[in-house]
Amino acid sequence: MTAPVTVELSPxxxxxLRMRAIARRHAYVLVRSPHRLFDVTLWPLVDxxxxxxxxxxxxxxGTSGTAKASGYLLAGIVLWHVIYQSQISLSTGFLEETWTRxxxxxxxxxxxxxxxxxxxxLFGMVKMVMGIGVMVLGALAFFSFHAWSLGFGLIPIxxxxxxxxxxxxxxxIGLVLRFGTGAExxxxxxxxxxxxxxxxxxxxxxxxxxxxxxxxxxxTTHAFSALRGLVDKHGLNWTQVSIAGAGSVAMLLLAAWxxxxxxxxFRRRGYITRYT
Amino acid sequence: MPAELVLEARGLxxxxxxxxxxxxxxxxxxxxxxxxLLGPNGAGKTTTLLMILGVVAPDAGAIAxxxxxxxxxxxxxxxxxxxxxxxxxxxxxxxxxxxxxxYGQLYGIADPGPRIDEGLERFRVTHLADAMGTELSSGQRTxxxxxxxxxxxxxxxxxxxxxxxxDPDVALRVREGLIExxxxxxxxxxxxxxxxxxxxxxxxxxxFLSAGRIVADGTPESIAASYGRGNLEGVFLxxxxxxxxxxxxxxxxP
Numbered sequence: 001m002t003a004p005v006t007v008e009l010s011p012x013x014x015x016x017l018r019m020r021a022i023a024r025r026h027a028y029v030l031v032r033s034p035h036r037l038f039d040v041t042l043w044p045l046v047d048x049x050x051x052x053x054x055x056x057x058x059x060x061x062g063t064s065g066t067a068k069a070s071g072y073l074l075a076g077i078v079l080w081h082v083i084y085q086s087q088i089s090l091s092t093g094f095l096e097e098t099w100t101r102x103x104x105x106x107x108x109x110x111x112x113x114x115x116x117x118x119x120x121x122l123f124g125m126v127k128m129v130m131g132i133g134v135m136v137l138g139a140l141a142f143f144s145f146h147a148w149s150l151g152f153g154l155i156p157i158x159x160x161x162x163x164x165x166x167x168x169x170x171x172x173i174g175l176v177l178r179f180g181t182g183a184e185x186x187x188x189x190x191x192x193x194x195x196x197x198x199x200x201x202x203x204x205x206x207x208x209x210x211x212x213x214x215x216x217x218x219x220t221t222h223a224f225s226a227l228r229g230l231v232d233k234h235g236l237n238w239t240q241v242s243i244a245g246a247g248s249v250a251m252l253l254l255a256a257w258x259x260x261x262x263x264x265x266f267r268r269r270g271y272i273t274r275y276t
Numbered sequence: 277m278p279a280e281l282v283l284e285a286r287g288l289x290x291x292x293x294x295x296x297x298x299x300x301x302x303x304x305x306x307x308x309x310x311x312x313l314l315g316p317n318g319a320g321k322t323t324t325l326l327m328i329l330g331v332v333a334p335d336a337g338a339i340a341x342x343x344x345x346x347x348x349x350x351x352x353x354x355x356x357x358x359x360x361x362x363x364x365x366x367x368x369x370x371x372x373x374x375x376x377x378x379y380g381q382l383y384g385i386a387d388p389g390p391r392i393d394e395g396l397e398r399f400r401v402t403h404l405a406d407a408m409g410t411e412l413s414s415g416q417r418t419x420x421x422x423x424x425x426x427x428x429x430x431x432x433x434x435x436x437x438x439x440x441x442x443d444p445d446v447a448l449r450v451r452e453g454l455i456e457x458x459x460x461x462x463x464x465x466x467x468x469x470x471x472x473x474x475x476x477x478x479x480x481x482x483x484f485l486s487a488g489r490i491v492a493d494g495t496p497e498s499i500a501a502s503y504g505r506g507n508l509e510g511v512f513l514x515x516x517x518x519x520x521x522x523x524x525x526x527x528x529x530p
Contacts, residue, residue, distance in 0.1 A: 014384035021381035025367065032369040100368045104361075108329045109382040110354040267333040270292060272326060276363060 018111050022119025023126075026093050030127065039088055040131040044081055048138040051077040051201075056143060069202075071231040074145045076200040078135045079227055082158050083220065084191060085131040086165030087172075089124030090117070091187040094173045098181050103275040113263065121166060128162070153226070153236035160223045160241065163248040168194070170255035174262035180274055199224050219247025280307040282356075282432045282464040283328065287337035290323050290488075297323040299488035300337070303466070305432065310458050310465040312475040314508070315485035316516035321468045324485070325436055328466070329359055342431050355383060358425035358433045358463075362418050362440035366409035372396075372420055373405045376427060383428035395423035399453050414441045422450060426457055433457065435467035439474050451477045472509045482508065486515050 009017065030036050055070035097103045106116070139145040147154070168190055175183040197204075197211065198220035207215055215221045222244035229237045266272070283305040290298040298320040305311050313321050326332040328339060330350045339346040341353040367375050373392060380388025396402040399419050404412065412420065418441060425433060438454070439447040455478060457463045469475055475482060475496060482499055484492035492499045492515075496508050503511045 009384055009386055013386075017381050017384060017386060021378050025370070025378050028370050028374065029368075101365050102367050104331065105364055105367065105379075107331050108354060108357070108359045109379065110351040110384065111382055112351050264333075267331065268335075270290070270323065270326065270332040272331045273322075276361075 014110075015112070015115055018109075018115045019119040019122060022111065022116055023123040026096070026120055026123040027126070029096055030123075039092075040085065040127045041134050044085075044131045044135040045138050047077050047081065048074075048135045049142060052139060052143040052145065055145075068232065072228055073201050074139055074143060075147070075150060075227055075231050076224060078132065078139060078147050079154070079157060079161060079224070080195065080200050081131055081135055082128065082161040083165040083168070083194070085128035086121070086124055086162045087169045087191060088187065089127045090120050090166055090169035091172045091184075093120035093124060094169075095176065095181075095184055095187065098176065098184075098275055101275055104272055107272065113260070117166075117170070125162075150227075150230040151236075153230045153241075156236070156241050156245065157223050157227050157230075160219060160244040160248045163245075163252050164220055164223075167248065167251040167255040170252070170259045174255070174259040177259075177262045177266045177271065180271070194218065194220060197221070203228065219244045219251060222247065281305070281340075282307050282309075282342055283339075283466065284343075285324075285328060285337065285339045288324065288327055288334045288339070289336035290320070290327060290332065291335055296488050298327070298334075301485070301488070301490050303328070303483065303490075305464045305466055307431065307464055308458055308462040309481060310455070310479045311467070311481045311483060312479035313466060313468045313483050313485060314475065314512060316512070319485040320488040321485055322436060325359075325434055325466070325468065329357065329434060330354060355428065356431045358428065358430035359435075360418070360421040360425035360433075360438060361436035362414075362421075362438060362442075363436070364421055366412065366417050366420060368409060370409055371405075372407050372409065372412075375409055375420070376424055379424045380427045385428055388427055391427050391429075392423075395427055398426075398456065399423055400449060415443060415446050418442060419446065419450065422453070426463070429461055430463060432464045432466065435465065435469075437469060438467060439469065439471055447471070447474070454478055472507065472512065475508055484511065484515060486518060491515065 051073045055073040058073070059070035097106055136147045139147060172187045172190060175186055197207070197215045198218055199207070199215060203225070204212055204215040204221055222240045226237045226240040226244065229235065229240070281304055283303060285303040288298050288301050288303070289296070301324065303324065313324060315321050323332060327334045330346050330353065342356045344353040344356065346353045367378065370378065376392045376395070377388050380391060385391060393402070396405055399422060401416065401419050401423065404416055404420065409417070418438065422438060439450050442450060451474060454465060458465050465478065467479070480495060482492070482494065482496050483490050484499065492502065492511070494502070500507050500511055503514055505511045505514060
């Protein structure tokens with residue numbers, strides 16, 4: 001047997017190099033496809049104008065309940081975009097490989113699955129910061145809504161939602177590997193199933209009774225419940241945040257397991273021929 | 277058998293639903309050896325290559341690249357392999373140099389710049405370094421794909437139809453470049469091709485696949501002689517005829 005070639009970097013350094021290379025590859029995609037900026041600039045702005053106007057309209061009634069609702073709407077839509085941006089950037093990052101028939105090129109390289117996901121997620125976080133930045137500035141400029149007035153309690157809530165976004169995208173990628181690009185509609189669709197069930201803009205007791213147990217099982221419900229506590233100036237409800245955090249990590253692990261299972265099936269059944 | 281095995285694939289089997297695409301083959305390639313994997317459409321060539329690349333899992337058998345078990349250590353094994361195919365696109369929205377830099381880094385080269393220059397020069401495409409991938413002709417894309425596959429100086433270079441869609445002069449340049457890589461760097465080549473000129477010029481050993489099995493293994497001359505044909509093309513046509521008759525249900529794809 002011949003000895004393997006001498007490599008220049010340690011395994012850890014090579015791994016980090018690969019993740020950065022993947023992130024840079026997706027940066028090129030964004031910079032050189034201006035229409036991709038829609039997701040991180042215009043769409044957040046549209047949402048903040050829509051929900052901010054709704055909040056302003058509701059707020060004119062002057063009762064304490066309606067004032068609360070307007071705060072829920074604006075804070076809810078800003079934090080909703082944490083899930084949206086993290087999910088969409090990771091899902092479309094992978095879908096970019098299928099749209100451009102680049103999957104085989106990528107799969108024959110030494111890139112490990114976890115490195116690939118980490119690289120795309122790394123650049124996804126840049127996109128998320130851009131998108132949330134646009135929303136925060138839009139909410140401030142148009143509706144005088146100071147998102148940071150909610151305090152540092154926003155950070156653990158945002159982290160939880162970020163993890164949920166990644167979990168959903170791993171699940172979507174798994175489905176695309178299994179069923180082909182026809183399943184990519186789920187990249188956008190799944191989010192909007194979660195939106196009403198998670199009580200993004202209202203307490204889940206407003207949901208039909210039959211749906212409430214399902215809502216309570218979602219980590220996002222507890223995250224947005226904690227957010228409403230911040231809007232109501234009750235401080236951060238650590239119980240809700242802990243349930244949301246544990247639920248989101250469990251969701252991520254389940255999604256990672258599902259993705260690995262689908263990738264194994266992808267290799268076993270030779271589905272790569274769909275993309276060559 | 278070659279003394280130093282770069283590729284050791286034994287007992288490979290792959291079934292797609294009710295079709296057996298690859299039926300218990302061994303593929304052994306030594307350092308610096310130049311091997312062609314030939315056969316008619318549906319013979320199992322691409323499936324075999326995809327298994328060797330770790331993209332399709334064999335149903336039975338084992339693959340080792342430079343002694344590294346592919347099933348257990350895919351990433352480490354993949355560092356030893358380069359792959360190019362005439363049908364593969366270049367990553368979109370990147371200039372050629374950016375694209376090569378990306379893939380150099382994916383193969384663990386911190387500063388791929390000098391190797392990019394060397395590769396572009398070897399295949400005489402330095403003038404394309406700043407072009408966008410979408411501006412290239414299919415032949416130019418193939419050349420850049422080959423440069424990409426050799427950046428990390430792989431021990432095994434796998435090529436699927438490397439000269440498909442190339443003009444004769446460019447195909448000649450590719451053949452010369454590949455021979456130079458094998459001779460100067462000790463890189464083993466495993467390539468498929470439907471162009472027997474490629475095989476005659478580049479390869480010193482031929483594996484003929486038919487209906488998922490290796491039906492001939494030897495030098496181009498010895499195989500042609502054993503089938504009583506004047507050249508490899510004659511053998512190919514003979515085997516393709518048999519394959520059509522006996523395996524109409526076989527397919528290379530699931």
